[in-house]
Structure formats: C-alpha cells, structure tokens
Amino acid sequence: MFDFLHKYASPRNFYDFAGILIPWLAGVTVVLLAIGLYQGLFLAPPDYQQGQSVRIMFIHVPAAWMSMFVYMVLAGAGAVGLIWHLKLAEMTAAAAAPIGASFTFLALVTGSLWGKPMWGTWWAWDARLTSELILLFLYLGFMALQAAIDDPKRAARAGALLALIGVVNIPVIHFSVQWWNTLHQPASVSSIAKIGAPAIHPSLLWPLLIMAIAFTVFFAVVLLMRLRAEILHRERYTHWVAERIKS
C-alpha cells in the first residue's frame, strides 16, 4: 500500500498516469451525459405539480451535490497537505477550487431559474440559499488567498486552514432545510440507507443519479487536467519536466 502510494503520489508518475486516464474518463463522461440527458429530457415524466420545470432538477441537484463534494475534496486534500506536506495534495486543493466554484455558481443560477417559476422569486435570504452563497465565497476566498501568496508552500498552508474552517458550512448547507423553516424543499434523496425507498420515483431518480455520476467523472477529468498543469509548473526546474516539454 505504501509502495503504491509512493509510486503514484510522486508528481512525475502521477503526471504520466493522469495523462493515460484523462481520455478514458472523458469518454465515460460523454456517454453518461448522453444517457442522463436523454432520460432526463425525454423519458422522465413531467411532475404533477411542477410540470416540465422539474427537469431543472437534473442539473440543479447534481451541481449542488458537486459543490459540497468538491469542497470536501478540497478541504481533505488541504488537510493531507498540512499534515504530511504532500505536494500532490496541495496541488489537488488548488486545482479543485475553481471547479468547485463553478459548480456552486451553477447550483445557484439553476436554483434561481427554478425558484422564479415555482416560488415566484429569483432569490430569497433563506438558510439553504444563503449557506450555498457562503460556499461560493469560501471558494473565491480560497482562490484569492492562493493568488495573493507567492510562495506555494505558504499559499497551500494558508489555503488549507481557510478551507478547514469553512468545512463548518457543509453540514449547515445539508441540514439547513431541517433546522430552519426554509423556502427550499427538504431532500428527496436523503441518504444511502434510504436509497431503496427515496421520496422520488425511479423515472426521475435514474436520470438524477446518472447526471450526478456524469458530473463527478467530469470533475475528475478537469481536476486531472489542472493537476497536470500544476505539476509541470511546480516541477519546472526538474530534469523530467524538461524532457516532457521537449517531446
């Protein structure tokens, strides 16, 4: 296990490994998106209350899940970087931030586009919406902090601390619909334990899950692309990078 870690956690091996992985994962993303979009737009029935607007769910919910999942990846990588000074972990945190910010932005925009016809408003200062907006600011704060500190080691440490403090916000987002009386509806797919009997029909659940997996694999693709660029940048004075650049 440690040998395995040592081998693939070395930036050089990871760079080559990621290069092989990216086209495959990109192919999987395209196939999953095609299936998810077909099911979501053509097969899923309109909702009896929300009509066709329910189709926004297949974008909105996966985007919102990703906004939190990517944040946990960022904070987790930040923690590993803080504790073991693993360069690859520091780079993972930095590479994940703009992707997570984009998913958070998408969740907010699609939420707004769904809220207008269903609630009659683009925005409300409701607990769920506000905590998701704070998540966007956490991502942007992390990115600004990284950009403001020149020394990559210090930037990684400061960023990881900010990210770890911001983790408090994740349960707040998740439980906000239970703790407070929000305009936002509670979860329909609430936990793994209830996945056998979620409060959502399979014809809606399948496209939702497929889109969620598609977004997750897409995240992996972009993360690996960004990591490869970061590895080249941080290892720019090494012999192996010079070799890769020549070819």
Next chain:
Amino acid sequence: MNWSEFFAMGGYALYVWGSYAAAAIVLLLNVVAARRREQSVRRELQNLQTLNPSDSE
C-alpha cells in the same frame, strides 16, 4: 409529443433551457480554462528552456 411542444417545455422554456444552457457553458468553460492553464504553463516552460538551455541537460 412533437418538437415544438418539447421546446416549449410546458411554458417553462426559459427556465428549463436556461438551466441546461448554463450547465453547458459551465462545463465548457471548465475544460477551456484547464486547457488554457496548461498552455500558459507550457509556454512558460519553453521560455525557461530557451533562457537556460543548460538546465535541461
């Protein structure tokens, strides 16, 4: 269901297609931004090599 009905989305066209368009833009920009970053790093590395060819020996 015919195509014009499909595009009308039961009167929610703006909101539904707006959401899917937003998703398409966000996914596309993610790929573009990642590519740009890699290109700028590669340019920087090439400059580094032309300035200091001995480093790569």
